[in-house]
Amino acid sequence: MEMTMTLREYYEDAKSKGKKEYNRLKARGKSGHLSSLDGLLKDVDIVGTVSLGNYEIPLHKIVGTYYHARRMLFSKSFFPLESDTSEFGLKWIEVCRAHLEEGIRDSIKVYEYLNFYYVMEGNKRVSVLKYFDAASVHAEIIRLIPKFDPEDEDIVNYYAFLEFFNTTKLVSIWLSKPRRYKRLLSYLEDYSPVDVKPEDKYLHFQKYVYHPFRTIYLAAGGQSLPITTGDAFLLYAKLYKIPDYLDEPQAKQIMPSLLKELTNYGEEEEELDIVTNSDDMEKSTILDALTAFIAPKKISVGFVYARNTQSSGWTYSHDLGKKYVEETFKDQITTGIIDNVPEDDTAYDVIKAFAEEGDYDVVFTTSEVFRKATLKCAIELPKIKFFSCSGNRPYVHMSNYFGRTYEPRFLAGIIAGAMTESNLIGYTATDPNSEVISSINAFALGAKLVNPKAEVLVAWTGEWNNPKKSTNISEKLIEMGADMISNKNLIVPREVTWDYGVYAMLCDINPETKLPKNYLAAPIWKWGKFYEKIITSILNGTYQRMISSSNNAQRIINFWWGLNAGVVDLYAAEELIPRDTVKLLGLMKEMIISEQYHPFTGPVYDNKGQLQIEKGVVPTPEEIMNMEWFADNVKIIIQ
Structure with missing residues (x-):
């Protein structure tokens, strides 16, 4: 590398930056010196020490030195503070000369604690490399493992990282939440780059996919976001899978848009x-x-x-x-x-x-x-x-855009609860996502409202649209004694489906044939109303105003309408339903529309006996949209 300044001028410049950083931090009442690991570990229970061998580690992860005495020689960012004529200064200058003329080749030695590195040998090498904005350095790593503490989020996340490392042997990828490690591992499980040995695939991924992504991400401004590069890569991998080699032109093209998405992907995601x-x-x-x-x-x-x-x-x-x-x-x-x-x-x-x-x-x-x-x-x-x-x-x-399906499901549950004779109601569902769970719970609470003995037996199909499987599962529920079935794919009269586009039905069962006897009710969609409102808002400019915030960033919008908007409703065969039940349906529907009643008004207990919604409390839309528990009269039959 060609020298543009003398070695002493490099040192003076580095020391000047160190002094400025030191004084700035001291003025704020903070320590201006480098962190030391021996001070951090005074009250920490270390349960394991592991020698990992030699790895290339990112310099931005080296945040301190091991010994307390050494910390006084550097500012917080590893810039030197001593005089250029001191023994320390002269040695720093000599390391600088070696770096510029031939490159620093010898590995440093570090302790790793909670995925950060503290230098045991090689502090001046790190200082020089950081001054010249080097990306990484080779290091012999000794890992210090703290005692697991389920109440400490940092340690819980670190143990998730350890599991990830045990599989991949990658040290440079850090994620902010434990579940994200499992997600990245699931993506890497099927990763099989061409002409790469299975045992080399993780290093290949790091070198030819992750590191190029990191370079593009940071160049586009990713360092300003409150997330890690690993977090950012997860969204990319979710959309595009993990390629054999990163398509760098494509990554550069979409990165500005990806950054907009990632602003809402941090540790505390923006409220929707x-x-x-x-x-x-x-x-x-x-x-x-x-x-x-x-x-x-x-x-x-x-x-x-x-x-x-x-x-x-x-x-x-x-x-x-x-x-x-x-x-x-x-x-x-x-x-x-x-x-x-x-x-x-x-x-x-x-x-x-x-x-x-x-x-x-x-x-x-x-x-x-x-x-x-x-x-x-x-x-x-x-x-x-x-x-x-x-x-x-x-x-x-x-x-x-979606409808509050739990509202018509609640009304359908009232019909099922009022008309069941066995007190067992079957319910087939696709899979346990939050929208499905809230609909099941509302259905169960509607049944319980009119029949405290009613129990809802739930079975999963695991598929979006498989009529045969859905019907087979329904037959099993009938064999268990269910005399009412809410099934997504039961054959229904076409005069009903042509009118409403019905795709799910509540039926009572003929006890002799075990087949649907009457088609009693179905939640129905009026998508025309939905599309009309959204298109109108686009035509008159309302939609654009809604998604634009005061700082010119785009807001995240979820249109979630219900009975009061006329976008969801309930088809009911009133001639087959008891008159009093029909009256109750009409009353409850009007009360939901006018917000005088909410299907999830507490108290509501789950099927493990835990109080989920306090007495008199109505859950927020976010709580309903993220529901993960089942009401106390719901029994999961087939996983």
């Missing part, structure tokens, strides 16, 4: 804007109205279907919504659809091609299985507004 009142979507200013009058907008809207209208009641219900807005908006919108989109990783390519070729302003993807594919498209096509039909967490580039 859950829009529970559809009236907020219909408000527009006089200026909005005047603008729309002077220069009326016309937008193109695309709809993505997993199946077709003949084979899926869910798809048919969304198509009814599409036809509704076509009739409502007439010449203000044009629409297009694509159906039978694969429900696997190839959906991304299909949806992206559909969105680009159709030159759409807005795209609604109508199935939960398209959530990841939709987010990838939204990041790569930021000029298109993407909406994912999902009850899960939305993102900066993609809003979610």
Whole structure:
């Protein structure tokens, strides 16, 4: 390396930076000297010491020295503080000369404690390398393992890191939450780069994928976010999987959009804007109205279907919504659809091609299985507004829309509880995500409201749409004594499905044939109302105002509407239901709409006897959307 200053000038510059840092910290009442590990460990119970051998470690992870006496020679960031004529100063200058002329080759020796490094031998080498902004150094590592403490979040996370290290032998990847290590390991489990031995795949991943990603991420400003590079990489891996070699041009292209998403991915994620009142979507200013009058907008809207209208009641219900807005908006919108989109990783390519070729302003993807594919498209096509039909967490580039399905499920539960004779009600469900759990609990609480003896037997299909499996599971529930079944895929009369797009039914069971006797009720969707409100807000500018915050960052929006918005409802065969039950249904529906009653009003206990909702308390939307427990009259039969 060509010297641009003399060795002594380098030292003086480094010392000047050290003095400034030292004085700045002292003025704030903080220590200006380097940290020392022997001081940190005074009250720490170390239960293990492990020699790891030689690794290349990132310099930013070296935060101190081992010995207390050595710390006085350096500022907090390892800059020197002694005179250039001192023995220390002269040795620092000689190390600087070696670094500039031939590079520092000898490994340093460090202790590792909680994934940070403290120098035992090589302090001046570290100081020189940090001054010249080197990225890493080779080090012989001795690991100090503290006693496990379940109450200490740092130690719990460190033990998760140790499990990750035991599998991968990677020391440079740090994540902020224990569950993220398990997620990264799950991604790496199937990682099998071409022409790389299985035992070398983790080092290959670190060198050719993770480190290039880190370079691009930090160059784009990632260091300003309150997350680790490992946290950031997890979102990338979730969307794009782990490639054999990082596609660096592609990573650079999407990184600005990825950073926007990552601002809400930290240790404390930003609070979501859950829009529970559809009236907020219909408000527009006089200026909005005047603008729309002077220069009326016309937008193109695309709809993505997993199946077709003949084979899926869910798809048919969304198509009814599409036809509704076509009739409502007439010449203000044009629409297009694509159906039978694969429900696997190839959906991304299909949806992206559909969105680009159709030159759409807005795209609604109508199935939960398209959530990841939709987010990838939204990041790569930021000029298109993407909406994912999902009850899960939305993102900066993609809003979610879904209904408060627990409300009509609660009403259906009232019917089941009133009409069951065995007090056993079967309920088949896809998998235990929060939206499904809240619907099960509301159904169970509705049944319990009219029948304290009613018990809801839940079985999982594990699949989004498998009629045969769903029916087989229902038969098992019937064999267990259930005389009422809420099943997603029971065959229902087409005169009902053609009207409502019904995709789930509550049935009572013929005790002799074990087949559905009557189709009593079904939660129904009125997607036309949903799409009308969202499209109206886009046309009049309300949506853009909602997603824009005062600091020009984009807010995360989740549209979550219920009975009061008319986007969900309950189909009920009133002629088959007792009159008093019909009256009660009408009363409870009106009370929910007018917010005089909430299905989850406490006290509510779970099936382990724990009080989950206090007496008189109504859970927040966030609490309902993240529900992980089951009501006390719910019994899980088939895992």
